[in-house]
Amino acid sequence: MFGFKKLFSGEAGSKNAAKERLRLVLIHDRASVSQETIESMKRELIDVISHYIEFDTNDLEFKMESKNEKVALIASIPIVSNKKSIKGA
Amino acid sequence: MSGKAIVITSGKGGVGKTTTTANLGAALALAGNTVVLLDADIGLRNLDVVMGLENRIVYDLVNVVEGVCTYNKALIKDKRIDGLYLLPAAQIKDKDAIKPEQMKALVENIKEEFDFVLIDCPAGIEQGFLNAIIGADEAIIIVTPEVSSVRDADRVVGLLDKKGNIPLENMHMVVNRIRMDMVRKKEMLDVSDIEDLLRINVLGVIPDDESVIVSTNKGEPIVLSSKNSVAQAFHDMAGRVLGEDIPFDEKPDRSFVSAVMRFFGLAQ
Ligand SMILES: Nc1ncnc2c1ncn2[C@@H]1O[C@H](COP(=O)(O)OP(=O)(O)OP(=O)(O)O)[C@@H](O)[C@H]1O
Ligand SMILES: [Mg+2]
Numbered sequence: 001m002f003g004f005k006k007l008f009s010g011e012a013g014s015k016n017a018a019k020e021r022l023r024l025v026l027i028h029d030r031a032s033v034s035q036e037t038i039e040s041m042k043r044e045l046i047d048v049i050s051h052y053i054e055f056d057t058n059d060l061e062f063k064m065e066s067k068n069e070k071v072a073l074i075a076s077i078p079i080v081s082n083k084k085s086i087k088g089a
Numbered sequence: 090m091s092g093k094a095i096v097i098t099s100g101k102g103g104v105g106k107t108t109t110t111a112n113l114g115a116a117l118a119l120a121g122n123t124v125v126l127l128d129a130d131i132g133l134r135n136l137d138v139v140m141g142l143e144n145r146i147v148y149d150l151v152n153v154v155e156g157v158c159t160y161n162k163a164l165i166k167d168k169r170i171d172g173l174y175l176l177p178a179a180q181i182k183d184k185d186a187i188k189p190e191q192m193k194a195l196v197e198n199i200k201e202e203f204d205f206v207l208i209d210c211p212a213g214i215e216q217g218f219l220n221a222i223i224g225a226d227e228a229i230i231i232v233t234p235e236v237s238s239v240r241d242a243d244r245v246v247g248l249l250d251k252k253g254n255i256p257l258e259n260m261h262m263v264v265n266r267i268r269m270d271m272v273r274k275k276e277m278l279d280v281s282d283i284e285d286l287l288r289i290n291v292l293g294v295i296p297d298d299e300s301v302i303v304s305t306n307k308g309e310p311i312v313l314s315s316k317n318s319v320a321q322a323f324h325d326m327a328g329r330v331l332g333e334d335i336p337f338d339e340k341p342d343r344s345f346v347s348a349v350m351r352f353f354g355l356a357q
Contacts, residue, residue: 018235
């Protein structure tokens with residue numbers, strides 16, 4: 001099914017993968033921030049934020065994105081909502 | 090009079106800098122300009138063999154910089170094309186024999202007397218690269234439709250701006266070794282993909298073709314020996330360097346096989 005869709009949506013072929021990978025690599029290169037740096041930043045941020053709120057560590061998203069010629073670090077931290085309240089409050 | 094110095098660079102090795110320097114230079118000379126091809130790839134001299142001028146070298150770039158002779162004395166005149174000259178690199182191990190200021194002064198001097206100085210840059214982003222870009226007014230970045238080449242080209246764009254003081258509008262790219270059969274199958278990045286990623290203007294598109302190897306075997310620039318699509322791509326490139334508005338060929342691949350395939354609906 002997936003293969004069928006790919007074949008007819010014009011997305012077959014490896015060039016889309018190349019372009020997508022390059023887009024991300026160039027963002028990191030231009031900002032001079034490696035994936036490794038982001039990983040360690042992520043660990044520290046998780047540490048800090050977990051002192052205050054409860055969230056699902058598996059759902060975290062950290063990424064670099066290009067917006068209007070500028071590179072931004074985007075973090076998405078979904079807060080666990082069925083827990084009553086903010087820790088320590 | 091002051092001519093224009095253009096560095097041909099890429100970051101990644103083996104993508105076609107020397108081939109482009111030789112053929113763009115020859116095409117510019119055939120169009121009536123005086124051109125010096127300056128081989129800045131010290132220790133890995135190659136522009137001389139691509140041009141077929143290897144047996145005529147007496148002095149080289151390092152001799153000139155060290156004051157052993159004037160640059161005029163070191164220039165090798167191409168007897169096939171009026172106005173075309175080569176300043177060969179040295180085959181010494183010490184790649185740092187030349188300082189950036191010396192290179193800059195030399196390029197300034199040559200510009201006084203010639204319309205174009207095309208500088209064939211070594212691969213990499215070390216001292217040899219810095220020497221090659223320091224005297225350039227403009228840059229041509231050679232890129233092949235591959236992830237590693239595009240990535241390296243992007244690094245070079247940043248460095249040309251920071252270390253070479255070459256503004257973005259003076260940077261142009263040439264996409265080399267494109268294969269339209271693969272592009273049609275979406276198995277190869279196309280020119281607009283690369284333009285999207287690098288955001289610099291396109292000066293030329295060169296197909297992947299065995300005539301490039303054949304011409305190197307003979308030591309004859311393709312623009313002299315052939316009238317094929319590769320030769321045309323270099324003439325078009327030269328025209329654009331001279332400020333002409335030359336449209337890009339939409340279908341550089343006009344081989345018989347692909348025409349037949351198109352006819353039978355096997356290819357677009
Ligand atoms: N359009 C093309 N079609 C086929 N082969 C090509 C094409 N362009 C370059 N080549 C081949 O690729 C090889 C490398 O080309 P060239 O020496 O011009 O690259 P370069 O960037 O100068 O390399 P280096 O970084 O080692 O100086 C050569 O063997 C050349 O014949
Ligand atoms: Mg070379």
